Amino acid sequence: MCANFKPITLAQLKSLNLPEITFEYPDEVYPNYDLPLLFASVQGLEWRKVGFGMVPKWAEDKSIALKTYNARNETLFQKPTFLNSISKCKFGVIPVSEFYESKYIENKPQRWGVRRKDGQAFYIAALYEICKQGDEIIRSSSMITMDAIDHEMMKDFHEPGDVKRSVIIIPHDRLQEWLTWRSPDISSFIHGFPVEEFECTHVPKIKIEKISPQLNFFD
Template sequence: MCSHYRPVTDVQRYRSFFGAVLPNGTRPDLWPGYVGSFIRRPRESDAGDEAVAQHEALPGVFGLIPHWAKDTKISRQTYNARSETVAEKPSFRDAWRRAQHCIIPADWIYEPDWRSGKAVPTRIQRADGHPMGIAGLWASCKLGDEWVHSFTMLTVNADDHELMRNFHKPHDEKRMVVILGEGSYDAWLDSLPGPASSDFMRQYPAGNLIASPEK
């Protein structure tokens, strides 16, 4: 699971890898409940207007806030969505059913390495230096007089992953976020609900990631 990550905050890097404009207000270090950014298809992208950008970046709360929530506190429990149960959980099922797919740009994520007997914060990033495009779901709800966007990262089991099985407490299930390859960004944003979306729920190759203990 991932509760802490470093978002992409360099404007040129954001545009180069994700084809979108970095929104204002993104924090450089994100935890559940903080405002980060996510990328989705613009609502007008189906109109056939070539002037409409294909990727729209929006600020949103890290931790999905369903339409029935009364405040943002739920984001502290909804920052990750298990791919095995996302279609059933009340917090996520509407966004999954509507295929409200998004990409979450991250330079790296943090996970605790417990192999020494204590938690060692560890940075995990792509070995090629490219940012991660993490598969997620987005939502929008009205809290009081304000519309609030939010997002969650999708995860898969990683018990047999050569790298990610080293993180979290020894007896806990190992999980990892769904990291997309650049070539599948548009396919993820356009995929239909159900099996088509589930096809993206797979592990990212261990050889394409590096882990570095934080100093």
């Protein structure tokens, strides 16, 4: 299940003729980090800074996002966390440069990155929510996932014997259709992405050595 990814870059944003993003966001996103979510309003396409991981109105705090960053399409109406969003058709996309999954080689997990071969960003289907905790307004989102047991690329990820899942990627030519979809029945969008347009490679996580404050003083 996707828990780490790189959001859209400035160059990719311009290439797709998307609106300017007026807020900062990290180079890599993990659960409970902020990310740029694209959705449709009466003014057209708009960006919102949202947290990665759904925070429903009944949650006691934002830590629930560590468990709600992926939403299975098969159980959206069975999970209280996602029921309000799917019922009200709160659809958006998370534009991504690359996302990461674990592939087990000789029973050891390796981080692999999935990206488009042409270098363009791609759109991951998402639900979003807005709620209030005390005086704080919280905007959050979750990636919608699907079964991947038969997907040529995604079936090779996750621990052997574990359930195989994949994010749902909205094709570029269906972006507007998805963002303006007004039915909770999203079955027409649940398709595995075309393998021939994507590639995956081993992407080891970079280890950052800690430098003492004393050494930093001389930088």
